Amino acid sequence: MRNVPETVHEYNIPRLNVIFVVTSLLLLGSVVWMVYRDYTREWKTYQNKSQEFEKLKLILDVKGAETKAQEANIDQLLLQLRETRQKLDEEHGIVAQLAVTESLLKTALGVATSEYQAQKSNLDQLVSQYDAMVELNPDDPLLSKKMEQIKRQREMLLQKKAVMDAAKTNHDTADAQLAKAKEAEIDLDKQVRKLTKERDLAGSKLDKLTNVRLNLVDRIPMLEFAAPFTRIQQVITEDQKYDLNFTQVSRMDRCSTCHAFIEKKDGLEPGQQGFRYSGLPHPWRSHPRLDVFLSPDSPHPVQKFGCSTCHLGWDRGVGFMSAAHTPQFYPVEKEYVYCDGLKRWMEPSTFSGLEQNYQSSHDALGSWKTSLEERRDKLAREISGKDTSQPDLAVKKDDLVRVKQDLGQVSRILASLPPVENVEKAKKESSTQARIWHDQYGWHPIHHKEDPMRPKEFVESSCLKCHLNVTWIPQKPLPEGTNGPNTGDKINQAIRLVEQAGCYACHRIQQLETTAKHKVEAGETLQAIANRYSSEPQMILASNGLTKPEDLKIGRDITVPIRVPTDRAAPTLAKIPAKVTQEWMEKWLLNPKEFRANTYMPQFWGLDNNRAGMKYTSQDGKQTFDWADRNIAEIHAITEFVFHRADATVDSPAPPPGNPENGKKLVAEVGCYGCHVEKETWEQIPAKDRMFRTRGPMLSGGGSKYSPGWLYAWLKDPSQYHEATRMPNLRLSDSDAADIASYLLQDKNHVFDEKKIPDVKPGVVDDMVVDYLQTKMPLNEAQEKCKGMSADEKNQFAGEKLVRRYGCYSCHQIRGLETEKPVSIELSDWAGKKVTQFDFGFIHMQEKNHYGFLHQKLSNPRSFDRISAKRPQEYLKMPQYNFNEEQIDLIMTAIMSLTSEKPTPASAAHLDDSQWQIENGRWLIKELNCAGCHVVEGRGGAIYAKIEQPFMRPPILAGVGIRVRPDWLYHFIKQPGDHKYRYWLNARMPTFNLTDTQMNALIRYFALLDKQPYPFEKATMAGFHPSQALVPAGERLLIDFKCLSCHAVVTPEKARENGKAAPNLMMVKDRMRPDGIIPWLNNPGDTSRPNPVTPGFGLMPPNWPDQGPSPFTNVLDGNVQTQIEAVRDYLMTYEGPPH
Amino acid sequence: MKKTGIWIATGALLVTSGMAFAQGSISGKAILQGAAPAEKAIKMDADPYCAKTHATGVTTKHYIVGPGGGLANVFVYVKDGLAGKTFPVPKEAKLLDQQNCLYVPYVMGIQVGQLLQIQNDDSTLHNVHCMAKNNPEFNLGQPVKGMKSEKVFTKPEVMVQFKCDVHPWMFAYVGVLDHPFYAVTKEDGSFTITGLPPGEYTLEAWHHKGGTLTQKIKVEAGEAKAPDFIFKPKT
CATH class of the missing domain: 1.10.287.620 (Helix Hairpins)
Known part of the structure; x- marks a missing residue:
């Protein structure tokens, strides 16, 4: 027998067993832990909860159907x-x-x-x-x-x-x-x-x-893997790409994983009882304005645009933090309610919506149960002990079976429904959204996400990404029964404010510029290109660096600037001595808002880095100066320079004496209030009118500012002072102009007048001159050179340097500096900058982000170097606009929309040819501030608040393309004074200094807006012949309908005294389109009836009420359409009242 | 025993039906405290027809004051306290007439869904311009005497202003309610609102110059007396 050798182990078996057991246990433990972590993932808890809400919804739906049956x-x-x-x-x-x-x-x-x-x-x-x-x-x-x-x-x-x-x-x-x-x-x-x-x-x-x-x-861990009803939801948008580590990747939005009902419509009338997705707390709450967003029939279906295209954030994140939610920017303390059942803080309105949802489900089920019970008892009584083979009793028997079945089901559901107490509040607290989020979701400031979500207040900053080249971002009317600001209001106001405040003058903003790419074709003249894009030949040459039209070679790619403002952001300084005195300008520069509260002219001196009492060291290091003295020296030098550079002007002769009382009346009547206010501050003007009524300066303090002769001449013809001015000509007579001038000059700002400008200290001026000289030469040479300069030379030298430093020429025309480039950085991709690129200086912020920086920059631009040790010319120079919080918020909204991220062509808001033309006109309407006096496309009419009687207001410009002949419109805009169609109006249509290209752009705009063909085939009298057979009937109808009760031409005074007036019918044949009179007479603006031609003041009554019958059956057999044609044909030959 | 049961049942029936049909009414008075401002002459010469119908001249009639300061043409209605209840719409139409270039009556009430007839009794052109805010605005030309138009309001609105752009002095105010509990004060300033279910209500009185006044009132079966609405003259 062979001896079997004993197996020798290098290791200890019992010990191995122990290790094995321990690792197995560890492995098991980690598996359990893994399953647990997966099972309790944040999003799964939300999806589970959403089942409960779905149930509530279903209950109310069923109840609705049952009620209908009952x-x-x-x-x-x-x-x-x-x-x-x-x-x-x-x-x-x-x-x-x-x-x-x-x-x-x-x-x-x-x-x-x-x-x-x-x-x-x-x-x-x-x-x-x-x-x-x-x-x-x-x-x-x-x-x-x-x-x-x-x-x-x-x-x-x-x-x-x-x-x-x-x-x-x-x-x-x-x-x-x-x-x-x-x-x-x-x-x-x-x-x-x-x-x-x-x-x-x-x-x-x-x-x-x-x-x-x-x-x-169904929810047992592990088992639920088999048929999970929680799963990650995502939308992949092919069109919306973003830059992820240098690769363009599609957005993969997983937001609806938690926001389960985000695109669910309530399907209820306003005020109707029922389940509302909009009444749920986040994340289950549905998106607001589903007619604009997410729905397949909205302009922004979620399948095409996703979520993060507008909201930003980390698209793939399925956790609260990983999706990069950002709380509201403004740390406003609000009341929050704690919902015990959901373990959740929410705003009171959401809370009451939730409570309502629960309550109405319970009520519905409860009352259903009661009614079923009643019915069961009734049926049982009715058939008890009777022969049920009779047809009507057999029916009842069947029904009883069914009712009992239903009752069983309803009772079971009611028992399983979470009690209303679940939403009962446990506590109330005032807090900010950031704090609430911190408590609820463990939210903390994010640092590693490049594009965290936009705070709620700034969501509309995303609109501009796609909606380029439009004047107004299109808006849908508010749904019936809702009020409050409309979607798009904020971004539209924001862009207007950026334009009016002139941000674009110092900072280039490409989003506000419109250009077209064009290849010059054979035989194409410069003028033809200009006409095609509603541009101007000179602008095309200038923006392509060309001087002569001949330089436009065939095949050359050029950019055509479109919609370029005619004037700079601020008044010209080229002829300033004629308008104001040097002393006025120095006082004005010290603090412009003190003189006019609404002005967009910012303050450069006396700010956080150059306040009186702050010191700086002289260039030689030997002296210490006060900033107060330096400020005066700078202001004086700039004023000297600007006045020196200005054209030599002769003093305008003093105006003839005027009557200020009449002037006051004229200011109110002729239409000044469409663009100007007298003393109302920005906050006092109704929000919808602000952008129109702050278009021109406030009319206050004229007596402290203007040279009387200048004001008189300016009122009579603004373009003689400055050709490109936006102020139109109101065709004032000499005496009217004198009256208005005397009224405006009457108002003086005494506080301002009594202000004294301190004397300039020569030592400070010398130091300032040396400061600028020594950028080009050694200090001692600079000092030497300064000594050799006269006082005037010093001011001229330093003045120019300062004008260049602060960039005055960006907004104002200053002779010799007209072609300088904007003074500051371009903002076209500002929102795309990294936070690390911002210098927060000594400003402490809890969370350093774009919004915080921007808010600080706009509210106190110089605060970043408050305790800095720089040389005076190295200090921050952005001026202080003294914006109010609302304005800051708007400008932030606009600036945060400036990113270089471009949508793919497929999803960018596309403009076809006619939309381009409409946009050109729309831009002009905005530029000329037409909506200050008229309502155009539902906007404007700012002056209406100042004119009580509707018939005295400038007309609403709707249906113009349908009604008005383009040739008449051309002549009217060119020479409004020649056309007395609304002869009784006090308000005057001003004469605008428009080029033919601009005129055509406007006329085309009105035509295209009303879907009329351009050029105008049917719009003129060509081919139209009034039917001689109908004319007498038309005359008869004009008498019978008593049209001349209102349309009789009387003197304007008489019309105003009568309290009524209507257009001059003698001008109808020149003004109206023959085919446009018909729809007008059919329904002249009664919005309660279909297709009103203009939603006007409704002063013209529909004379054939409800499309007939005609009140005059004896004329043309009472045929309404023939009668309307007869009136039209008669009006087309109308020469004056019939006898 | 059986009889007692029947008595109890009958009694209960009587009590319940009595409760269901118990109705209250409110009566009261509108008073103008102080002298009414002078009425202004209306110049109707822009339309010779109108001028002719008032050969002796015509003034505004903003304040029609009866004995004891009773103020006529005040619209009194139940503003609050009827929420959730619905009331049948009267079958008969209400008439707003234009007589001698004035609206008659110039203050009236109507229920939502009730037919409003607007008639021109003048041989001149009137345009009925309804300046409703909550209901659709409309404007009807009535060039012929006897012309009648019919309109229905769909939403409650107090008050809907009517004017005529041809004759700027013309005006009427129509109070549109979703219940029938309103009244216009008579020449002596008195009003009665009947058929009210018992309850607590807010009454509002509206005068086109004097503004609005409100008071709370409790109505039980029988007549409740509302304290006087006291208006101060305003021009």
Whole structure:
């Protein structure tokens, strides 16, 4: 026997066993931990909860269907159903019987027909035999016999025919009966379906509801893997790409994983009771304005745009922090309510919405249960002890079974429904969103995400990414029954404010510029290109660095600037000495808002880095100066420089003495308030009118500012002072201009007048000059050079340096500096900058981000180097605009929309040719501030608040393209004074200094807006001939309708005294489009009726109420359309009132 | 025993039906405290027809004051306290007439859904311009005497202003309510609102110059007397 050697182990088995057990346990533990972590993932808890809300919704839906069924009076309905069913059964029998009869008759008809056919051929044969016999032997004795035979046969044929006809009639009757019976059958079938539909709907939903899987069995960890009903939801948007580590990747938005009902519509009328997704707390709450966002029928369907395109954030994140949620920027303390059942803080409005949802589900189920119980008892009483074979009782018996079934289901659901107490609040607290989020989701400031979500206040900053090249970002009207700001209001106001404050003048903002790329084609002139884009030849040359039209070579790619403002952001300084004194300007520069509260002229001196009392060291290091003295020296130097550079002007002669009382009246009447205010501050002007009424300067303090001669001349013709000015010519007479001037000069700002500018200290000036000189030379040389300069030379030298440093020329025209580039950095991709690129200086912020920096920069631009040790010319120079919080918020919204991230062409808001043309006009309307006086596309009419009587207001410009002839419009805009169509108005249409390109752009805009063809084929009188037959009837109607009660031309004074006036009908033939009068007369602006031509003041009544009948049946047979044509034809020949 | 049961049942029936049909009414008075401002002459010469119908001249009639300061043409209605209840819409139409270039009556009430007839009794052109805010605005031309138009309001609105752009002095105010509990004060300033279910209500009185006044009132079966609405003259 071989000796088996004992196995020798290098390791200790028992110890190994221990290790094995321990690692197994660890592994098991980690698996359990893993499953647990997965099972309790944040998003899964939200999805589980959403099941409960779905249940609430279903309950209310079912209840709705049930109520409908009940409303239809269920007893009657059931009986009706039974009867109808019976009838249907009978009808089935009738149809079957009829079908048999019909087929029998059909056979009979077939037999009769064939017998007739046989008889006929028989007869035909006999006839031909007879003919042959006649031909052979006309005297054949057999002929008469044959003839007899034919006669007999013919009679038989007639008999057969009668039989056949009878059979046919019988069959046709049977056939018709059958068809009718079949129709009745279908009809009854439909009725049965309809009768059962509501009930079936309720029933099927109830079944569905009972089947909602809410039991825990489906939620056992691990088992739920088999058929998970929580899963990650995502939308991948091919069009919306972003830069991820230098690669363009599609957005993969997983937001709806938690925001489960984000695109669910409530489907309820305002005020209607029922379940509202919009009344749920976050994350289940539905998105606001689903008519604008997310829905497939909205302009921004979620499948195409996703979520993070607008909201930003980390698209793939499925956790609160990982998605990079950002709390509201403004740390406003608000009241929050704690919902015990959901373990969640929410705003009171959301809380009450949730409570309502729960309460109405409970109420609905409770009342349903009661009504079912009542019905059950009633039915039981009615059939107890009775013979249920009778049809109406049988119905009730059936129904009782059903009611009992329903009742069981409803009771079960009610028992499983979470109690209303679940939403009962436990506590209330005032807090900020950031703090609430911190408590609830463990939110903390994010540092490592490049594009955290936009705070709620700035979501509209995303609009500009796609909506480029438009003046107004398109808006949908607010849904009925809602008020408050509309979606898009903020960004639109923001862009307007950035334009008005002139941000773009110092900081280039490409988003506010519109250009087109163009390749010069053979035979294309510069003017043709300009016309095509509604641009100007000079601008095209300048922006392509060309000087002569001949430089435009064929095939050359050029950029065509479109919609370029005619004037700079601020008034010209090229002729400033004629307007104000040097002393006024120095005082103004010290603090412009002190003189005019609404001005966009910022303050440069006396700020956080150059306040009086702050010191700086002189260039040689030997002296210490106060910033107060330096400020005065700078202001003086700039003023000296600007006045020196200005054109030599002769003093305007003093105006003739005016009547300030009349001037005041004129200011209110002629239309100044469309663009100006007198003393109202920005905050006092209604928000919708601000952008229009702050277009021109405030009219206050004129007496402290203007040279009287200048003001008088300016009022009479602004363009003689500055050709490119935005101020139009109001065609004031000499005395009117003198009156207005005297009124404006009456108002003085005494505080301002009494302010004294301290004397300039020569030492400070020298140091300032040396400061700028020594950038080019050594200090001692600079000092030497300074000593050799006269006081004036010093001011001129330092003045220019300072104007260049602060960039005055960016907004103002200053001779010699007209072509300088904007003074500051471009902002076109500011929002795309990294936070690390911002210098927060000594400013402490809890969270350093774009918004914080921007807010600080706009509210106190110099605060960043408050305790800095720089040389004076190295200090921050952005001036202080003294914006209010609302303005800062708007400008932040606009600036945060400036990113270089571009949408793909497929998703960018695309403008077709006619939309481009409309946009050109829209831009001009904005630029000329037409909406200060008129309502255009629903916007504006700012002056209306100042004119009480509607008939005295400038007209609403709607339906212009339909009604007004383009040639007339051209002449009117060119020379408004020549056309006295609304002769009684005090407000005057000013004369604008427009080029023909601009005029055409406007006219085309009005035409295209009303979908009229351009150029205008039908719009003129060409091809139109008034019907001479209709003209007399038209005249008659004009008298009968008493049109001249309002349309009689009287003196303007008389019209105003009467309190009514209507346009001059004698101008209709020149002004109105013949085809445009018809819709106008059909419905001149009654918005309650379809297709009003203009939603006007509604002063012109529809004379043929509700499309007829005509009140005058004796004219043209009372035919409304012919009467309207007659009036049109008469007006087209109208020369004055009929006699 | 059986009889007692019947008595109890009958009694209960009587009590319940009595409760269901118990109705209250409110009566009261609108008073103008102080002298009414002088009425202004209306110049109707822009339309000769109108001038002719008032050959002796015509003034505004903003304040029609009866004995004891009773103020006529005040619209009194139940503003609050009827929420959730619905009331049948009267079948008969209400008439807003235009007589001698004035709206008659110039203050009236109507229920939502009730037919409003607007008639021109003048041989001149009137345009009925309804300046509703909550209901659709409309404007009808009525160039012929006897022309009648019919309109229905769909939403409550107090008050809907009517004017005529041809005759700027013309005006009427129509109070549109979703219930029938309103009244316009008579020449002596008195009003009565009947058929009210018992309850607590807020009454509002509206005068087109004097503004609005409100008071709370409790109505039980029978007549409740509302304290006087006292208006101060305003021009």
